[in-house]
Amino acid sequence: MTNQPITTSVFDLFKVGPGPSSSHTIGPMKAAFDFRQRLSSLEPSIQQQADAVHVLLYGSLSATGKGHGTDRAIVAGLLGWQPETTDPDALLDLLRDSSVSYPIPVGEKTLELEPQHIHFERKRYDSPYANTMVLQLRQGEQVLYEEEYYSVGGGFIIRKGEPDVASDNQDVPFPYSSMAELKEQLKTNNLTLDELMIRNEMAITNRSRADINQRIDQILEFMHKAVRRGLRHKGTLPGSIKLTRKAPILYQKAKGMSQSSDSFLIFLNAYCLAASEENAAGGIVVTAPTSGASGVIPGLTYLAKHHFHHDKLTLRGGMLAAAAIGFLVKHNASISGAEMGCMGEVGTASAMGAAFLTRCAQPNGSISAIEAAAEIAIEHHLGMTCDPIGGYVQIPCIERNAMGAVKSYNAFLLATSGAASVQKISLDAVVKVMKATGRDMSTKYKETSEAGLALSATEC
Ligand code: SF4
Incomplete structure (x- = not known):
């Protein structure tokens, strides 16, 4: 792994822009x-x-x-x-x-x-x-x-010829390049993850604490606008597949079955599909960490806000925990489907989502539980290919976001059910495996639409 400290801004990871x-x-x-x-x-x-x-x-x-x-x-x-x-x-x-x-x-x-x-x-x-x-x-x-x-x-x-523009060698007060180093910084300086992330972000961006908090709130609002638009918009998505938007259908179904234990998952599916369908239609979304995977975190944060009624402070802490995981994967492997297949995109988003849920559920944030949740989510995306039909970010991408969010939820449950301390695989180890797996994966399965589901295009 590289030893350069992470100096990416939260707002470079969570970027607002048009899909897909x-x-x-x-x-x-x-x-x-x-x-x-x-x-x-x-x-x-x-x-x-x-x-x-x-x-x-x-x-x-x-x-x-x-x-x-x-x-x-x-x-x-x-x-x-x-x-x-x-x-x-x-x-x-x-x-x-x-x-x-x-x-x-x-x-x-x-x-x-x-x-x-x-x-x-x-x-x-x-x-x-x-x-x-x-x-x-x-x-x-x-x-x-x-x-x-x-x-x-x-x-x-x-x-070409310049270092990674995201790593602009700025000094941060609490440098880390791996989860092991992050945990060491937290322990040595007796800090919460929220505090470490905010203080590093202040150094990287020269923004005040209030400014950073306000911007995180804005990012969440951009995400939730995409969810709300997607829940309203009906019809087919652009492109030759003529894929029908499903989010409004699922949303109506979930509202009609609020007494059923399944409704919670159908709501979550609807929110993730909504943001992903907006992305596929070229709407404004937030990279989390990519546009292709921009349904997972919006779906989970929308659920956390409207179903779990988490307050702003908790949601901000969750977003910072998600960002920490996104940084570690980007820094030590890659979040690009063209480099890693879909494990780099939805796999990373799912790990970020697991960290988000874990931090939200534990105000004082046990880093071990956050690490375990993120590790479990990545572990069960290893080897996932990227083979979008027709080159459109639709099949498998849209449903895959919903599946990634469901895995986030289960990873959070597994990690917070008292077993985090006996987790055998570290986040650093699984990220290393992700990098090696991405390197070994055939180019055909890395966002080229030359294999896998993409070859079933003629049957659509
Ligand atoms: S299948 Fe490929 S294009 Fe679709 S979300 Fe995954 S990485 Fe992105």
Whole structure:
């Protein structure tokens, strides 16, 4: 495992933006936005020679980028749009008409980006990451300037030649890079997990405690808005599968059976499906830790707020515990479906959800129980492949979020039923196994839609 301390902000893990895929939508949008900024500061002599901008997509971005809306996200970023403030309807309108081009300012001149300038490359490309994109400023066939970006999951990007932008080497008062180190920090400094997370976050972001709390509340509200929209929206989702939205159906059913012991699970399923269906429709969601897995935590937090009536303080503590687990997986394995398969996305979300529930149920937060809950949830997602049909984040993704949340709940129950202290496998060990399993998994099962369920597309 890497020994660099974790310096990711809670608000980089929980990012607001349009669905359906943080690695294929939010990441590319951010990369294109960054490229646009860089074009404006090039030498005027280079700017003057340029006559086109071209975008080359490789790996999983090429294989499933169409279904994930990667091309639209890149146009949006080049137009100067940012994920959090993007209007999802306007995003869906981009590239609808193939005769429309898009103005990109380059110094004093404006270049027209044409749809055919976005290339879904089929050839292999020598790159350290599965999701690679190259943006070029050209004069005819000559490349005047280019940047290479990697979308590493959860909307995080790395520009070639730079360290991971999320790990910007800021000093934190309580450095840790593994669960073992986190536990040591808590013990040595006699801190709760909430307090350690808040104090590190203050150092990373220069925000005040009040500001951080307010932002966590806002993030929860963004999540719950997605749930509420999804519970209302009926009909079919965009794309060739013509998948019917199920959240409103389940919600009505749950409301009609409130005396039944099953209703609690049907409510939870409805909330998770609601947020996931909004994500699949390109609506605004919160990466948790990714967009593909953005139904698990919203579903659980909605349940915690409206069924368990947890107060704001408790929900914030739960979110910080979830973030701690997300950080550890991202830092020591990966949260990208293109690197780890779905165990990196829904598996991580499920572990974060288990930590959330455990912290909420135990105000003084036993770190051993939180660790055990997160470990159990990951352990039972190991080897889970990513094989979305047609490249759409719909099947298996939407139901998988509901299943991930149910596993969170059971992991929380298993860990808090008095057995946490005898848990044999540590979180660090299972994350290590996840990384090794992801490395061994065939590329076909890592967000390329070349195997598994994706091959059943013709039967849909
Ligand atoms: S199968 Fe899992 S990892 Fe793959 S796109 Fe769907 S949610 Fe993401």
